[in-house]
Amino acid sequence: FTLGLASTDLALHAPSQWASAIKSRAHQLGYHVVISMVEDLQLQSCRAAVNELIAQRVDGILINVPLETTDAQAITQYCGDLPVLFLDVDPQASLFSILFDPDTGARQGVAHLLALGHRQIALLTGPETSVSARLRYQGWLHELAAHQLTPLRVMEGDWSAASGYQCALTMLNQPKLPTAILVANDQMALGVLRAAHASGVAVPQQLSVVGYDDTQDSAYFQPPLTTIRQDFQLSGRESVNRLVQMLQKNPASYPDSLLLNTTLIQRQTTA
Numbered sequence: 001f002t003l004g005l006a007s008t009d010l011a012l013h014a015p016s017q018w019a020s021a022i023k024s025r026a027h028q029l030g031y032h033v034v035i036s037m038v039e040d041l042q043l044q045s046c047r048a049a050v051n052e053l054i055a056q057r058v059d060g061i062l063i064n065v066p067l068e069t070t071d072a073q074a075i076t077q078y079c080g081d082l083p084v085l086f087l088d089v090d091p092q093a094s095l096f097s098i099l100f101d102p103d104t105g106a107r108q109g110v111a112h113l114l115a116l117g118h119r120q121i122a123l124l125t126g127p128e129t130s131v132s133a134r135l136r137y138q139g140w141l142h143e144l145a146a147h148q149l150t151p152l153r154v155m156e157g158d159w160s161a162a163s164g165y166q167c168a169l170t171m172l173n174q175p176k177l178p179t180a181i182l183v184a185n186d187q188m189a190l191g192v193l194r195a196a197h198a199s200g201v202a203v204p205q206q207l208s209v210v211g212y213d214d215t216q217d218s219a220y221f222q223p224p225l226t227t228i229r230q231d232f233q234l235s236g237r238e239s240v241n242r243l244v245q246m247l248q249k250n251p252a253s254y255p256d257s258l259l260l261n262t263t264l265i266q267r268q269t270t271a
């Protein structure tokens with residue numbers, strides 16, 4: 001059997017972690033994995049990547065491309081009998097998927113800051129084109145509203161450390177500074193730490209920073225980053241297990257979708 005993986009930019013954290021976890025689990029089970037990278041986030045490009053995989057005679061497809069529900073449904077239909085599992089869609093949609101619960105992650109970050117007494121909280125979101133980035137943002141707003149709070153400021157990055165740096169420089173250059181910032185991923189949080197340092201703002205004494213992902217490097221940031229952990233190893237392994245189960249062609253044992261929890265990892269960027 002051969003499994004196909006259609007993925008966004010492998011230079012980003014989630015795609016690279018998934019590619020590696022999926023490859024190694026498939027290898028253990030004696031499957032091959034072929035990867036097709038999607039250059040931009042248009043439905044057309046995702047379809048082209050899927051076609052490329054089908055041409056290579058894959059038996060099932062994993063899709064790590066942020067897709068709107070209707071687009072993901074169109075891809076599922078398009079693939080016909082070929083099982084398709086999604087990694088970056090809305091958990092509310094009835095698609096076959098393995099996802100991290102964005103509401104839990106958002107709640108953990110907000111609750112942690114509120115418990116420390118923060119009320120002036122800024123948000124640094126991921127790109128609006130990303131389903132997960134939007135869900136994290138909505139989760140933060142929802143949790144803040146549940147405590148009669150609104151964000152002090154909201155800015156949008158593109159997941160890169162460079163964008164985190166630029167956005168944080170802008171935020172830290174305003175008269176009214178946040179006491180804490182929730183960041184949609186650790187790479188952007190790395191840029192925020194550097195901007196704080198460059199602006200003479202002490203972390204965590206003057207500014208608390210919470211990331212999202214828990215990359216292997218995050219414990220080595222200065223200071224070590226408090227973050228929301230997503231276990232990509234677990235998710236990659238489970239996605240292969242479940243897709244393979246679909247290939248057994250026994251509808252009675254078709255697996256369900258899975259919603260994974262996130263964990264708050266408290267390090268030294270919050271006080």
Ligand code: IPT
Pocket residue numbers: 008012013014015087088100130132159184185186187212213
């Ligand atoms: C999300 C990561 O949190 C972020 O760091 C970035 O790698 C992004 O993926 C790329 O799409 S995780 C999300 C796909 C569940």
